[in-house]
Structures are given as C-alpha cells and as structure tokens.
Amino acid sequence: MEIIVNPSPQQWKALCTRAVADDAVIEERVRAILSRVEAGGDAALADITREVEGRDLSPVAFREGQICEACPQQAEGVGNNPFLVSREQIAAASAQVDADLKEAIAQAAANIRAFHSAQMPQKVEVETTAGVRCVRRSRPIDRVGLYIPGGSAPLFSTLLMLAIPAKIAGCREIVLCTPAGRDGKIAPAVLYAADFCGVDTIYSLGGAQAIAAMAFGTETIAPVSKIFGPGNRYVTKAKQMVSARGVAIDMPAGPSEVMVMADDSADARFVASDLLSQAEHGGDSQAMLVCGSEAFAADVEAEVAHQLALLPRKDIAEKALENSRIVVFTAEPEAAVEGQVCEGEHRLHSKASRSKACPKQAEGTSPAIAFANAYAAEHLIISMRNPWDVAEQITAAGSVFIGNYSPESAGDYASGTNHTLPTMGLARAFSGIGLDSFMHSITYQELTREGLESLGDTIIKMAGAEGLDAHAAAVKIRLAK
Amino acid sequence: MEIIVNPSPQQWKALCTRAVADDAVIEERVRAILSRVEAGGDAALADITREVEGRDLSPVAFREGQICEACPQQAEGVGNNPFLVSREQIAAASAQVDADLKEAIAQAAANIRAFHSAQMPQKVEVETTAGVRCVRRSRPIDRVGLYIPGGSAPLFSTLLMLAIPAKIAGCREIVLCTPAGRDGKIAPAVLYAADFCGVDTIYSLGGAQAIAAMAFGTETIAPVSKIFGPGNRYVTKAKQMVSARGVAIDMPAGPSEVMVMADDSADARFVASDLLSQAEHGGDSQAMLVCGSEAFAADVEAEVAHQLALLPRKDIAEKALENSRIVVFTAEPEAAVEGQVCEGEHRLHSKASRSKACPKQAEGTSPAIAFANAYAAEHLIISMRNPWDVAEQITAAGSVFIGNYSPESAGDYASGTNHTLPTMGLARAFSGIGLDSFMHSITYQELTREGLESLGDTIIKMAGAEGLDAHAAAVKIRLAK
Numbered sequence: 001m002e003i004i005v006n007p008s009p010q011q012w013k014a015l016c017t018r019a020v021a022d023d024a025v026i027e028e029r030v031r032a033i034l035s036r037v038e039a040g041g042d043a044a045l046a047d048i049t050r051e052v053e054g055r056d057l058s059p060v061a062f063r064e065g066q067i068c069e070a071c072p073q074q075a076e077g078v079g080n081n082p083f084l085v086s087r088e089q090i091a092a093a094s095a096q097v098d099a100d101l102k103e104a105i106a107q108a109a110a111n112i113r114a115f116h117s118a119q120m121p122q123k124v125e126v127e128t129t130a131g132v133r134c135v136r137r138s139r140p141i142d143r144v145g146l147y148i149p150g151g152s153a154p155l156f157s158t159l160l161m162l163a164i165p166a167k168i169a170g171c172r173e174i175v176l177c178t179p180a181g182r183d184g185k186i187a188p189a190v191l192y193a194a195d196f197c198g199v200d201t202i203y204s205l206g207g208a209q210a211i212a213a214m215a216f217g218t219e220t221i222a223p224v225s226k227i228f229g230p231g232n233r234y235v236t237k238a239k240q241m242v243s244a245r246g247v248a249i250d251m252p253a254g255p256s257e258v259m260v261m262a263d264d265s266a267d268a269r270f271v272a273s274d275l276l277s278q279a280e281h282g283g284d285s286q287a288m289l290v291c292g293s294e295a296f297a298a299d300v301e302a303e304v305a306h307q308l309a310l311l312p313r314k315d316i317a318e319k320a321l322e323n324s325r326i327v328v329f330t331a332e333p334e335a336a337v338e339g340q341v342c343e344g345e346h347r348l349h350s351k352a353s354r355s356k357a358c359p360k361q362a363e364g365t366s367p368a369i370a371f372a373n374a375y376a377a378e379h380l381i382i383s384m385r386n387p388w389d390v391a392e393q394i395t396a397a398g399s400v401f402i403g404n405y406s407p408e409s410a411g412d413y414a415s416g417t418n419h420t421l422p423t424m425g426l427a428r429a430f431s432g433i434g435l436d437s438f439m440h441s442i443t444y445q446e447l448t449r450e451g452l453e454s455l456g457d458t459i460i461k462m463a464g465a466e467g468l469d470a471h472a473a474a475v476k477i478r479l480a481k
Numbered sequence: 482m483e484i485i486v487n488p489s490p491q492q493w494k495a496l497c498t499r500a501v502a503d504d505a506v507i508e509e510r511v512r513a514i515l516s517r518v519e520a521g522g523d524a525a526l527a528d529i530t531r532e533v534e535g536r537d538l539s540p541v542a543f544r545e546g547q548i549c550e551a552c553p554q555q556a557e558g559v560g561n562n563p564f565l566v567s568r569e570q571i572a573a574a575s576a577q578v579d580a581d582l583k584e585a586i587a588q589a590a591a592n593i594r595a596f597h598s599a600q601m602p603q604k605v606e607v608e609t610t611a612g613v614r615c616v617r618r619s620r621p622i623d624r625v626g627l628y629i630p631g632g633s634a635p636l637f638s639t640l641l642m643l644a645i646p647a648k649i650a651g652c653r654e655i656v657l658c659t660p661a662g663r664d665g666k667i668a669p670a671v672l673y674a675a676d677f678c679g680v681d682t683i684y685s686l687g688g689a690q691a692i693a694a695m696a697f698g699t700e701t702i703a704p705v706s707k708i709f710g711p712g713n714r715y716v717t718k719a720k721q722m723v724s725a726r727g728v729a730i731d732m733p734a735g736p737s738e739v740m741v742m743a744d745d746s747a748d749a750r751f752v753a754s755d756l757l758s759q760a761e762h763g764g765d766s767q768a769m770l771v772c773g774s775e776a777f778a779a780d781v782e783a784e785v786a787h788q789l790a791l792l793p794r795k796d797i798a799e800k801a802l803e804n805s806r807i808v809v810f811t812a813e814p815e816a817a818v819e820g821q822v823c824e825g826e827h828r829l830h831s832k833a834s835r836s837k838a839c840p841k842q843a844e845g846t847s848p849a850i851a852f853a854n855a856y857a858a859e860h861l862i863i864s865m866r867n868p869w870d871v872a873e874q875i876t877a878a879g880s881v882f883i884g885n886y887s888p889e890s891a892g893d894y895a896s897g898t899n900h901t902l903p904t905m906g907l908a909r910a911f912s913g914i915g916l917d918s919f920m921h922s923i924t925y926q927e928l929t930r931e932g933l934e935s936l937g938d939t940i941i942k943m944a945g946a947e948g949l950d951a952h953a954a955a956v957k958i959r960l961a962k
Binding site: 100101103104105107108110111114115118119121122124125126128129132134136139140141142153154155156157189225226240243244246247248252254267269270273274276277279280281307310311312313317387388391394395396397398399400401402403404405406407408409410411412413414415416417418424425426427428429430431432434436440441442443444445446447448449451452455457458459461462463465466467468469470471472473474475477478481 | 584585620621636721727750760762791882887889892898899913917927929932943948951952
C-alpha cells in the first residue's frame with residue numbers, strides 16, 4: 001500500500017480516485033444484447049444464453065426434465081418458460097444446504113428484518129391552508145427484479161439484503177434472475193435463500209440478457225419496474241443502459257471499497273484484517289487507511305503482509321492493495337487561512353462562499369474527517385477513541401462501522417444494516433438500499449371550495465406570470481360556478 | 482381527442498404509450514458539449530454560450546458591467562466568473578417584480594414549506610441483537626444544483642419546488658443555473674424567487690453546458706453532487722448522460738401529462754379545463770380522460786373545443802390534444818376469467834402467478850382503476866363520487882388531485898405538494914420530489930465485544946460459504962484477542 005503523509009489539499013482529488021475501467025467495448029456488446037432481447041424475446045434469450053454460457057435451453061431439453069411435470073405452467077399448457085426454476089428444483093437445492101448454514105441465514109435474516117421493518121415510512125399529512133389538505137404516503141413498487149451473480153462463490157447474502165426489504169415493503173412480485181452453471185444448476189444456497197426470503201419467481205438467467213429480460217419483458221417474463229443487485233461489468237452497464245430507458249435501478253455500481261479511520265486506540269491487526277476483507281472482494285477493490293502516525297501506518301502495513309500470506313484469495317487481495325493507500329495526517333487541524341483554496345472540490349472563491357463551502361475547516365474539523373468526507377467511502381470504519389463524535393461529522397459515507405468490534409464483515413452479513421451501498425464517491429448523494437428503495441411516494445391534495453378560494457388569487461397570479469392561461473382558467477371556471 | 486370505448490386489455494399498452502421523440506442527434510450534440518466543458522472549463526462554457534445563445538461573455542464585456550464592482554470575487558481578484566449573477570443584479574430584478582406577484586409567491590412558498598418541513602425523516606435505531614446497535618439517519622446532500630429553463634415564460638414556480646426543500650433539508654450550498662436572454666438578463670421573477678428561497682449562487686448559464694458545468698465543475702464553478710430541474714431535450718439528455726457518470730439527478734424527465742378519472746359526479750367544464758391546463762404546457766404533453774359514459778366523453782369533448790378557442794396558447798394545446806385520448810369503460814368490473822391473459826404488462830401465465838399479478842381484478846377492481854395504474858400518470862385527477870376510495874386503489878401516480886375543487890394548477894403552484902413529478906409511466910417506481918430528494922441516508926452499526934460474539938459464528942459460516950476467508954478472519958482475530 002502506498003503511504004502518503006500530510007497530503008496538501010491539492011493532492012486530495014487524486015488520492016480519492018477509484019480505479020475505473022474503460023467500457024466502450026462493453027457498451028457496444030451490451031447494446032447488442034439489449035436489442036436482441038427486446039426484439040427477439042425468449043428465443044433471443046435462449047440463443048444468447050447458449051452463446052455466452054454454453055447452456056442449451058432448447059424446448060426439448062427443458063421439457064424433459066429441467067422444468068418439473070407438476071409445474072402449473074406446463075399443466076396449463078400456456079407455454080414453456082425454459083428459464084423458470086421449478087419448486088422441485090428449489091426443494092432439491094434446499095435439501096443440499098447444511099443445517100448450520102441455514103441457521104446462520106436465519107439469524108442474519110432476523111436482524112436484517114428487524115432493522116428494515118423499523119424503516120417503514122410514515123404518512124405525512126398537513127393542512128397547509130384552511131381547506132387545503134396535502135398528503136404524502138409510500139406505496140410498494142409493484143414488481144421488482146433482483147439480480148444475483150453466479151460463479152464459484154455466489155452471493156446469497158446479497159439476496160437477503162434485497163429480498164427481505166422487498167418483502168417488508170409489500171412488493172407484489174419479487175423476481176430473481178441468477179445464472180446457472182453449464183450443468184444447468186444454480187448454487188443451492190442461492191435457491192434456498194431466495195425461497196427463505198419469499199422470492200416469488202426465479203429465472204436461471206444471467207448477464208446483460210437477464211437485465212434486458214427484466215427491463216423489457218418477453219413472451220413469458222413480465223417486465224419489472226425496478227432492478228436491484230450487483231453484477232459484473234456487463235450487468236452493471238446493462239442496468240445503466242436500461243435506466244436511461246426509464247426502468248429504475250437501485251444505484252450505479254462500482255468496485256467495492258473501505259476506508260478505515262484509526263487513531264492510537266485502534267489495533268493494527270484488526271485494521272489490517274478489515275483492509276484485507278475488502279481487498280479480497282476483487283482486484284479492483286480499494287482499501288484506504290487514514291491514521292495519525294507513520295508508526296501506526298507501518299504497523300498496519302506489516303500486519304497486512306503477514307495476514308495476506310494466509311489468505312486463499314491472496315492473489316486477488318494483492319492486486320487490490322496496489323490501488324490502496326494509507327494517508328497519514330500528523331498535523332493538528334488548521335484554521336482556514338483567508339484566501340487559501342480549500343480541498344479538491346471546494347473551488348469557490350469569494351470570501352463568503354469559501355467559508356460557507358468549508359465550515360468544517362473553519363471550525364477546526366480535522367483534515368482526516370475532511371478527507372473522509374471528500375472520499376465518501378462505501379464502508380467507513382471508525383476505530384477511534386470517540387467514534388460517534390467523528391461519525392457525527394461524517395457527511396458522506398454508505399455504512400459506518402463504529403469502534404473496534406464492528407468489522408465490515410458484520411455489516412456484510414449479519415448486523416442488520418444493508419450491504420448494498422453506494423461506491424465511487426456516490427455516497428455524497430446516494431443512500432444504501434433501505435426499505436424506501438422498494439417503495440415510492442405518491443402525494444395527494446384535496447381542496448374544498450373554500451380552500452380553492454383561499455389559493456385562487458395566488459394560482460391565477462402565478463399562472464399569469466408564467467404565461468399559462470389555461471392553468472388560471474381551471475381555477476376561474478370552478479370559482480365562477 | 483381520440484375516444485376509445487371499452488378497450489380490450491390487449492389494447493391497453495398502446496393506449497398508455499407516450500409521445501417519445503427520437504434523440505440520436507441530440508445525444509451526439511450533447512456528448513460534444515459535455516466533452517468540451519469537461520476539457521475546456523470556463524473558456525469552453527463562454528464559447529458554447531456565445532455559439533448557442535448569442536451572448537458575448539468575453540472578459541472585457543463582463544468586467545465592464547455584467548458583474549458588479551462590489552462583488553467579492555472581483556474584490557479579491559481570485560478570478561472573474563462571467564456567469565455569476567451579482568447581488569446588485571438580483572436586487573435590481575427584485576425591484577421589478579410587482580407586489581401582487583411577490584405576495585402570491587410568499588403564499589405558495591409558505592404552503593410548500595409547511596408540507597415539506599413535515600417530511601423530515603426520523604432517525605431509525607434498532608438493537609437487532611444484544612450488543613448490536615444499528616442506526617439509519619438522513620443527512621443533507623452537501624451541494625445541489627438546480628436548473629430552471631429560460632424563455633418567454635420562465636418557470637419560477639419550479640424554483641420554489643426545488644429550492645425550498647433543499648433549504649429545509651439543510652444543503653450547504655444551493656446553486657442555480659438558468660440562461661439569460663441575448664441582453665444578458667434573466668427573468669426578474671426567477672432571480673427574485675431564487676433569492677427569496679435562499680439560493681446561494683446563481684449562474685446565468687443554460688442548456689447542456691450548464692448541466693456539464695454543475696456536474697464536472699470548472700475553474701470557477703464548484704461541482705455539485707445532485708442536479709435537479711426541468712429543461713428542454715438537450716438539458717434532459719445531458720442530465721441523463723452525467724447521471725451515467727455518477728452525478729445524481731432528480732429523475733428522468735419526459736413531457737408532462739395528466740389523467741382525469743371522472744364519473745357522473747364530475748363537471749364536464751372543470752374536466753375540460755384540467756385537460757387544457759395540461760395541453761398548454763407543450764405540443765408533446767398528453768391529457769387522458771377515463772370516464773364511464775360516452776355521453777360524458779362527448780360533453781367534455783365539446784367543452785374542450787369551446788374553451789380551447791379562448792386560449793392564447795391554442796396552437797400548442799391543439800397539438801397536444803392530438804396525442805390525447807378519452808377512454809370510456811362502460812362495463813362493470815368482471816371477475817378474472819381463468820386462463821385469460823390480463824392487461825398489457827401482466828403476462829405471467831401460471832394460475833398462481835396470474836391471480837397474484839392481478840389481485841385487484843380478481844377482487845373486482847374496476848377496469849378504470851386498473852387502467853389508471855397501468856398508465857401511471859404524473860398527475861391524476863379523481864373527479865369521482867368517492868375519490869379517496871379510488872385513490873386508495875391507485876398504486877402508481879405522481880400526484881393525485883382529489884375531488885372537483887382540486888385542479889392540477891393548485892398543485893402546480895400553491896397547495897404545498899411538489900410539482901416535480903415522474904412522467905412517462907415512471908411513477909410505477911419513482912416518486913416526485915420531496916424533502917428526501919435533497920437528503921441521503923447513512924447507516925451505522927456499533928457492536929460490543931458481546932455483540933460480535935453473538936454474531937460471530939453466523940458471520941464466519943456465511944463468509945465461508947461465499948468463499949471470503951478474510952471476512953471470517955476479521956471476526957476471528959477480534960474474538961481471539
């Protein structure tokens with residue numbers, strides 16, 4: 001890990017940079033896949049799946065066994081859906097999941113359920129003027145689609161993070177797409193977790209084609225209104241491209257990242273283990289440490305080297321550590337110097353706007369906190385003496401881990417918070433997934449005749465000033481009656 | 482307006498279609514503008530503004546007067562920002578706004594403030610397991626950018642709808658971009674309203690170049706984390722394109738639309754005035770009426786023709802009415818027929834999934850309500866005998882207007898609800914702007930040693946099943962201490 005000591009504010013922007021891959025080629029490929037699925041429906045899905053995954057989904061193949069005979073679809077003869085995972089397949093998969101893991105999933109699910117159930121938004125109702133009643137209430141999104149990637153270690157934990165709040169929100173149908181291997185099988189833990197959480201419909205579909213199917217629908221797959229979940233760069237690009245077509249998505253996704261803030265109350269071994277938890281996710285992951293002394297930085301670096309050697313995913317973690325940094329701030333907070341340009345993004349220049357742009361610095365916020373806010377980490381671990389005081393000053397982060405006994409892996413799996421979080425600095429404006437991600441708000445207003453009389457002149461005056469006479473007329477015609 | 486009587490469910494999808502313009506050419510132009518601003522900063526902004534708007538922003542021109550001498554920027558000599566609107570310009574504009582309009586703005590603002598203040602999200606705090614404390618709280622987005630289009634009738638009302646909640650949320654800096662005319666002037670009502678609502682910084686910048694400036698920043702303009710507001714197709718495309726680069730936007734935008742649901746308690750003249758309020762917005766606007774009798778449809782049609790003739794924006798409204806429809810459902814609700822494929826989007830086929838997909842129809846929900854949900858209107862006016870009963874069954878709409886004395890124009894200006902709403906059917910998953918649009922949520926978790934001990938086995942088991950050993954190690958190393 002690169003160690004940088006007391007970087008100047010001008011260096012901060014570079015230090016906050018994430019590894020971003022160029023994706024022009026991917027965009028072209030994904031565009032082609034989206035077009036094929038939109039035009040060709042189920043047949044295109046089967047063709048693409050055969051080309052990309054090597055799975056044969058010809059009607060004969062799945063009629064003979066992939067879908068069970070007892071399936072209501074077949075019984076009705078409405079048509080075959082070669083991608084639909086049958087109840088029998090789910091039952092068979094569940095039988096393969098060991099009891100310990102089922103128990104772990106149950107404990108994690110209970111915590112996730114408890115925390116997300118508490119997030120149910122309240123109805124807001126205000127009489128803004130006599131006779132003018134305004135209401136805002138949340139409603140579940142009708143049909144949502146979840147995507148879970150396949151591979152050797154499929155992320156059933158992400159399924160808990162998405163399906164549990166979807167169910168609490170009251171979404172009428174929860175669809176899951178997840179790719180099967182060449183043998184046509186989906187990881188048993190994924191099917192078990194999906195069923196456990198109440199997913200309604202499971203399709204063994206992966207990649208950009210799965211996103212296309214959920215966004216546009218096919219003859220046998222109903223389109224969803226919002227798509228959630230992680231994926232490789234094809235999946236991520238496909239989500240971004242369908243979102244430009246009006247299908248909602250959870251959030252733009254980038255590689256995972258952690259920042260650990262540590263003072264001398266932190267344990268270098270714990271900190272190293274947290275940095276490595278992040279680094280093992282993928283070669284493009286980023287682990288950042290912000291601390292107060294070069295000696296501590298050196299301790300952590302030595303611990304990282306020591307623990308790294310023991311990891312099965314050593315090669316991946318090693319690659320991620322190349323993008324990773326230790327930033328040491330030894331200096332005391334400085335008072336903002338008049339005329340100075342502040343860190344990276346605060347490039348306003350008037351005296352008034354400068355002090356407004358950096359009240360924290362003006363008040364003596366530490367450079368470490370200012371830097372953490374500039375970075376806006378997906379996961380922020382605060383291993384410091386007064387962690388809640390620091391957390392109070394954090395304005396941008398996905399999920400914050402307080403103190404020495406709150407490793408990121410606790411939030412990744414079981415504390416109850418959601419692990420689907422904004423990366424790439426998006427935490428400056430985006431939130432992690434919550435119950436509200438599966439709901440949308442509708443506003444209502446009811447005016448009595450008296451209410452409309454109270455507002456009539458205001459509406460007519462404003463509509464007139466905007467040149468919208470019919471808007472004024474809609475009021476006049478009512479009040480004239 | 483086209484009248485369709487008892488359309489079959491197969492026809493619904495076509496009836497819910499909005500006018501969408503092809504935008505390949507616009508995309509290319511916007512891409513070029515974004516690249517130029519990102520690479521060229523202020524100089525590129527000045528060049529593009531000169532090319533597109535015909536305004537000259539060379540340093541000499543603005544030094545001599547466009548920016549006042551008292552401006553702190555100039556006083557400090559940090560650099561000139563030719564786009565910054567000075568306090569003097571704002572004061573001069575405010576003096577031109579007549580007192581009646583100021584009073585109207587104050588009344589509207591008070592209602593908007595009352596309704597949005599009531600939306601402050603509550604902190605959620607749950608101890609999910611003994612020693613495991615999870616918290617979710619909302620924080621203001623630090624720096625937000627608002628865009629208000631120019632033109633002959635600039636939408637100062639939209640400024641109220643954006644700046645008031647931004648201020649209540651506590652955003653540290655609220656930036657406004659709005660284009661000036663060739664004379665370098667911005668509509669006085671816009672500057673007055675911006676100042677009245679507490680906008681911090683105003684730039685006289687328009688079009689895709691304004692979106693680029695707020696998204697990427699320039700030498701003199703600080704980037705924002707989220708961009709809000711309406712605009713023409715260039716602005717809309719630019720927002721969509723910067724959102725793919727990680728800048729948050731309020732929502733994808735399309736032409737405005739209304740649906741009126743009416744029974745025999747409705748007044749055909751009121752309904753016609755509401756349809757025309759929508760139609761006068763733009764030639765691509767859409768006005769839909771859903772009613773229960775052909776006679777009422779004919780009455781409304783006659784009233785529309787009558788009232789249309791009196792409108793200054795007759796030509797625009799006439800064009801919008803070409804995209805508009807009256808849908809008459811005379812039939813009683815039918816019980817869902819087994820085996821039948823239900824409306825447009827509900828293409829699931831098993832008995833189980835069909836009844837789940839359309840519980841409303843199964844329960845006897847009227848086709849009119851099912852159709853309204855399929856359309857998912859930006860504005861939905863319910864002029865019916867039991868409007869709240871109908872509203873209760875509406876699962877997708879932006880803002881709902883209850884009863885005969887709640888015209889859309891009340892919500893457009895003054896009732897207190899927000900008028901920045903999802904169009905194009907996006908109301909199936911998106912919400913209109915609310916206080917939450919200017920905030921983001923951060924989650925926190927704090928585990929005691931005992932808390933981590935309770936969850937330890939679960940985390941280790943799940944991490945193991947996902948092949949993430951370092952995640953497990955971060956727990957083990959703590960519990961081993």
